[in-house]
Amino acid sequence: MERELSTAPVYSMGVAERLTGLTSRQIRYWEQQGLIRPARTKGRQRLYSEADIALLKEIKRLLADGMTLQRAKHYLAAREARRRARDPAEAAERVGLAPRVTSLYPLTHRAELLRLIDRDRD
Secondary structure (H helix, E strand, C coil), X not given: CCCCCCCCCCECHHHHHHHHCCCXXXXXXXXXXXXXXXXXXXXXXXXXXXXXXXXXXXXXXXXXXXXXXXXXXXXXXXXXXXXXXXXXXXXXXXXXXXXXXXXXXXXXXXHHHHHHHHHHHC
């Protein structure tokens, strides 16, 4: 099973450069083009996560394989849309079908709780 990459923003621009082999100019340009969105500190310093670093490496590989920047952007957006479509909880939330109640109570009590909640809303 593949390990999920951390989205915690911890790497500075300099570390991102060293980890990816990219220049800060390339990274900033890809940000301007909407390919990556690093977190920012209150002082506006860019911070990159493990997932951001992996994305930068992937963009670098796609471009090295001959893909244009615009095509890479479309490819990554389509892949993200497919990933989200496969996540049932996220898909349900987008269309307004997310569960209304989460409970630590056993399932046998859940129907009663939902009935009481619905009664109070009327």
